[in-house]
Amino acid sequence: MLIDLHPLLSQKGKVKQLETELEMDSFSSKMGTYQIIDKKPMNFVFTNLGDGNILVDADIDIALGIPCDRCLEVVRTQLKIQTSIEVNLSDTDEVALGKYDSEDDEILDENDFVNGTEFDVTKFAYGEILVNLPMKVLCKENCKGICNRCGTNLNHGSCGCDTTELDPRMAKALEVFNSFKEV
Numbered sequence: 001m002l003i004d005l006h007p008l009l010s011q012k013g014k015v016k017q018l019e020t021e022l023e024m025d026s027f028s029s030k031m032g033t034y035q036i037i038d039k040k041p042m043n044f045v046f047t048n049l050g051d052g053n054i055l056v057d058a059d060i061d062i063a064l065g066i067p068c069d070r071c072l073e074v075v076r077t078q079l080k081i082q083t084s085i086e087v088n089l090s091d092t093d094e095v096a097l098g099k100y101d102s103e104d105d106e107i108l109d110e111n112d113f114v115n116g117t118e119f120d121v122t123k124f125a126y127g128e129i130l131v132n133l134p135m136k137v138l139c140k141e142n143c144k145g146i147c148n149r150c151g152t153n154l155n156h157g158s159c160g161c162d163t164t165e166l167d168p169r170m171a172k173a174l175e176v177f178n179s180f181k182e183v
């Protein structure tokens, strides 16, 4: 969704408020695709600071379904993002100041949410959600994960697999022993 900020530029101190829906039902990045379980309308306040500088205050509140890092069960993950950035509409090559740096190799170029005097709300929200995603989500602190032999979710009960970790040299010896046994 594009918002033309041109009318705002007519007068320093002018403010534009915007409440809008996030136009996404799922969120995709190189980490995977997460369903957006719940979302509140986003709130934006644009303030003309003069000389083409616009202060953008944004409020984003969504719940994503992110798989648990250990057992893969989907965990409702609430993201409440409040952010303020300054963009300059007279120089769109360097629109975002401060928190973004070029070291992030994200799927979308997060600096391209301003084009001329148009502000792309969806692209902006995408970049904000991306930088605020938790590195790791656990369904609970002591999640037991899944059995690496049969895939049973060990939070729901044990599967009876022998998951004793063997010393690699012991494992080799056991393999030899077992191959003799089979003869």
Ligand SMILES: [Zn+2]
Pocket (backbone or CB within 6 Å): 068, 069, 070, 071, 072, 073, 138, 139, 140, 143, 144, 145
């Ligand atoms: Zn888990």
Ligand SMILES: [Zn+2]
Pocket (backbone or CB within 6 Å): 147, 148, 149, 150, 151, 152, 159, 160, 161
């Ligand atoms: Zn198992």
